[in-house]
Amino acid sequence: PWCARLVRAPAAGHRCVHVGTRRLRASKAATEVILNVPETRVSPLENGLQVASEDSGLSTCTVGLWIDAGSRYENEKNNGTAHFLEHMAFKGTKKRSQLDLELEIENMGAHLNAYTSREQTVYYAKAFSKDLPRAVEILADIIQNSTLGEAEIERERGVILREMQEVETNLQEVVFDYLHATAYQKTALGRTILGPTENIKSINRNDLVEYITTHYKGPRMVLAAAGGVCHDELLDLAKCHFGNLPSAPEGGLPPLPPCSFTGSEV
Structure with a gap:
């Protein structure tokens, strides 16, 4: 039936969005799975x-x-x-x-x-x-x-x-x-x-x-x-x-050198 689907009329330059009953059931199942994840x-x-x-x-x-x-x-x-x-x-x-x-x-x-x-x-x-x-x-x-x-x-x-x-x-x-x-x-x-x-x-x-x-x-x-x-x-x-492992020494841990992404052809 038409009421089982929500249809939003598309504005200019936007695509139509459909939310069906199957997707709603999937979202509910996903929520239940998430709730069962241990803290x-x-x-x-x-x-x-x-x-x-x-x-x-x-x-x-x-x-x-x-x-x-x-x-x-x-x-x-x-x-x-x-x-x-x-x-x-x-x-x-x-x-x-x-x-x-x-x-x-x-x-x-x-x-x-x-x-x-x-x-x-x-x-x-x-x-x-x-x-x-x-x-x-x-x-x-x-x-x-x-x-x-x-x-x-x-x-x-x-x-x-x-x-x-x-x-x-x-x-x-x-x-x-x-x-x-x-x-x-x-x-x-x-x-x-x-x-x-x-x-x-x-x-x-x-x-x-x-x-x-x-x-x-x-x-x-x-x-x-x-x-x-x-x-x-x-x-x-x-x-x-x-518990007896040393923490950071005075002055802190050695700084981690920065790594910048360059990229090029291999």
């Missing part, structure tokens, strides 16, 4: 670290640490350090050997992983909700107590160099690196995540420690979790395991 709760620690969670009441959860410390925060000399650190994350801590860490995660039925982007480095775990405290403690141990052993550094250096060779044969990866280099010419966003080969061959333990000391600060971190997560419990865990 996002965010709480800061005194050192600047943010704690965020969404509790959907599941029996599993995902918890991770998002750190503003990707390749954008590097310079030409240390480009590739953030990604190198990611490779070193699960190679042992002062508390756990690499084997101990792998067995603990396996016995929990959990999954531990990390990745590096131009903007961030992320360490995260997928686990049963009951194991949230252990997952958070493991993440804290990894980013604060990694041994960064010389033998492991040399081993991962070889792994990264082989990874770079594989990336060079991946047309999609190559194109996107060229796109960034073209779009953000002579700025940090134009650099690759893996860094140049000469940097990977020369990065040493002191470079890794310096990068952690400079960038792994409370104000640059977010501990986020979703699934079967109690926010108050997560906040208490954050205070326990991350």
Whole structure:
């Protein structure tokens, strides 16, 4: 029937707008879905670290640490350090050997992983909700107590160099690196995540420690979790395991160099 549709007569230069019953039903359904989304709760620690969670009441959860410390925060000399650190994350801590860490995660039925982007480095775990405290403690141990052993550094250096060779044969990866280099010419966003080969061959333990000391600060971190997560419990865990992380030093964190979009033909 005509009343099931609202029709607005078009003014000069405007197109006609129709709102049918099907669209109204879709809008209502979308509203209901939005209303069922768990509330996002965010709480800061005194050192600047943010704690965020969404509790959907599941029996599993995902918890991770998002750190503003990707390749954008590097310079030409240390480009590739953030990604190198990611490779070193699960190679042992002062508390756990690499084997101990792998067995603990396996016995929990959990999954531990990390990745590096131009903007961030992320360490995260997928686990049963009951194991949230252990997952958070493991993440804290990894980013604060990694041994960064010389033998492991040399081993991962070889792994990264082989990874770079594989990336060079991946047309999609190559194109996107060229796109960034073209779009953000002579700025940090134009650099690759893996860094140049000469940097990977020369990065040493002191470079890794310096990068952690400079960038792994409370104000640059977010501990986020979703699934079967109690926010108050997560906040208490954050205070326990991350409360002693340094905040911004006097004078503030190192300034992030501006990145302007240039663009041109590739």
